[in-house]
Amino acid sequence: MGLVRDREQRAFEVVYDRHGGAAYSLAYRILGDPRAAEDATQEAFLSIWRSGARYDPLRGSVRNWVFGVVRNRAIDALRRGSAKRTPKLAMDGGELIEKQPSADQTEAEAIRRETAKEVRSRLDELPGEQSQVIELAYFGGFTHSEIAEMLQMPIGTVKGRMRLGLEKIRAGLAEEML
Amino acid sequence: MSAADHRAWEEELAGYVLGALDPAEREAVESHVAGCERCRSDLRWIGAAIEVLPASVEPHEPPARLRRRLLAAVRAEARAADATATVPGRWRDAVARTLRPGLAYVAAGVLVVGGAIGYVAGQSGKADETTVTARATASAPAGTEATVVRSGDAGTLRTTGLPQPGGSGVYQVWIRDGDVIEPSTTFVVDRAGAGVAAIPAGLESGDAVMVTREPRGGSDAPTTAPLLRAPLG
Numbered sequence: 001m002g003l004v005r006d007r008e009q010r011a012f013e014v015v016y017d018r019h020g021g022a023a024y025s026l027a028y029r030i031l032g033d034p035r036a037a038e039d040a041t042q043e044a045f046l047s048i049w050r051s052g053a054r055y056d057p058l059r060g061s062v063r064n065w066v067f068g069v070v071r072n073r074a075i076d077a078l079r080r081g082s083a084k085r086t087p088k089l090a091m092d093g094g095e096l097i098e099k100q101p102s103a104d105q106t107e108a109e110a111i112r113r114e115t116a117k118e119v120r121s122r123l124d125e126l127p128g129e130q131s132q133v134i135e136l137a138y139f140g141g142f143t144h145s146e147i148a149e150m151l152q153m154p155i156g157t158v159k160g161r162m163r164l165g166l167e168k169i170r171a172g173l174a175e176e177m178l
Numbered sequence: 179m180s181a182a183d184h185r186a187w188e189e190e191l192a193g194y195v196l197g198a199l200d201p202a203e204r205e206a207v208e209s210h211v212a213g214c215e216r217c218r219s220d221l222r223w224i225g226a227a228i229e230v231l232p233a234s235v236e237p238h239e240p241p242a243r244l245r246r247r248l249l250a251a252v253r254a255e256a257r258a259a260d261a262t263a264t265v266p267g268r269w270r271d272a273v274a275r276t277l278r279p280g281l282a283y284v285a286a287g288v289l290v291v292g293g294a295i296g297y298v299a300g301q302s303g304k305a306d307e308t309t310v311t312a313r314a315t316a317s318a319p320a321g322t323e324a325t326v327v328r329s330g331d332a333g334t335l336r337t338t339g340l341p342q343p344g345g346s347g348v349y350q351v352w353i354r355d356g357d358v359i360e361p362s363t364t365f366v367v368d369r370a371g372a373g374v375a376a377i378p379a380g381l382e383s384g385d386a387v388m389v390t391r392e393p394r395g396g397s398d399a400p401t402t403a404p405l406l407r408a409p410l411g
Contacts, residue, residue, distance in 0.1 A: 008256065009249070009252055009253060009256055012248075012249075012252050013249060016245060016248060016249075017245075020240055020244070020245065021237060021238075021239060021240060022232065022233075022235075022237070024238060024239075024240035024244070025232075025235045025236065025237045025238045026232045026235050028235075028238045029235040029236070034238070034241075035394055035395040036394060037238070037240075038240065038241060038244050038395065039348065039364070039394050039395060041240060041244060042244060042247060042248060042364075043366060045248050046248065046251060046252075046376075049248075049251075049252050049255070050255075050374075061229075064229050067229075067232045071197070071232075072197075075197065080342065080343075080344055081344065113236070113237050116233060116234055116235060116236055116237060119230055119233045119234040120234045122230070123230070123231075123234050134196060134231070137193070137196035137197060137198035138196050138197065138228070138231050139231075141197065142198065143193075143198050143199065143200050144193050144198050144199065144203075145200070147198070156189075159189035159190070159192065159193060160189060162189070162192040162193060162196060162198065163188055163189045163191075163192040163224075166192050166195070166196075166224050166227040166228075167224070167227075169227040169230055170223060170224055170226055170227040173226060173227065173230065
């Protein structure tokens with residue numbers, strides 16, 4: 001049994017090394033707290049280890065599978081109240097950035113930083129009211145009705161803005177692929 | 179279905195991929211999509227937009243201890259678990275896609291050979307495991323039960339009946355050796371009250387496994403009364 005166990009453990013190790021940093025960053029973005037992000041990432045990867053058989057390569061990349069599990073764990077943690085559930089929008093994103101000494105930044109991290117910056121600049125092109133509802137849902141874990149109540153607007157407006165924002169993001173992706 | 183009806187479903191699909199629906203709405207979408215090719219196609223299209231969002235996040239380096247803890251837990255689970263039932267056999271797909279997306283299926287095929295050999299070899303491999311039943315203390319809710327499946331120095335604790343820790347809490351495993359109590363892994367329980375914690379080491383030297391409720395991230399020493407005790411004899 002050692003052979004297959006070794007293979008599976010190495011596979012897990014590779015997946016963590018490739019995606020663990022981005023996964024932790026996503027949890028940090030959602031929870032805004034390093035210890036809570038660490039707990040959520042640990043729970044997510046253990047769940048991934050235990051349910052590796054549920055990964056279906058036909059349904060998307062490993063990275064997005066990992067992101068989905070981590071987001072769910074982080075949002076669960078938010079809802080359990082293990083981190084303060086307050087909206088964190090793009091406009092206050094700069095305050096959330098943990099300043100790290102440049103010497104500590106690995107090359108991979110520098111690339112991730114650059115990629116994140118490029119992607120954020122594309123998201124910044126969205127009208128503010130569209131990116132606002134998208135971020136509240138995806139990073140804040142808020143439902144349509146919670147967002148409508150928070151922003152004091154009809155739920156139909158929230159739904160419409162979400163759809164329009166996602167359509168613009170998607171259209172931008174399609175253009176890049178041409 | 180009219181164009182207006184479809185527009186309404188399109189808006190629901192946006193909420194669906196963003197996780198913004200309540201459970202009843204989510205079920206309604208899934209039920210509709212199952213029978214609507216147009217919405218399935220739209221879901222695939224709009225779903226790709228979500229992939230951009232995690233990539234926009236400012237990178238943070240996870241602490242090195244997280245990797246150490248995860249790998250220790252995985253090693254312990256792999257040793258202690260029933261190999262044929264719990265080895266996640268399709269990990270080969272995940273790692274193949276991670277390493278070489280364009281060659282996923284070729285790589286998966288190569289790894290299948292090793293997996294098949296392992297499965298055959300694993301049919302007879304539980305001789306060194308022993309199961310210890312834990313005792314719930316007076317501090318534990320009624321109905322709390324747990325077992326520790328030992329394999330050498332490592333093991334797996336499985337609990338039922340513990341409530342979700344709530345607030346900023348987790349459950350933590352401890353190994354007691356006389357007067358010394360060493361911290362082990364932390365875990366949470368699912369909505370049904372079931373929890374699993376890998377114990378990477380310490381069972382051969384310890385005389386009991388204990389579980390307490392602790393603040394998130396765990397503690398260096400127990401801060402609450404034990405809920406469970408499993409003697410290690």
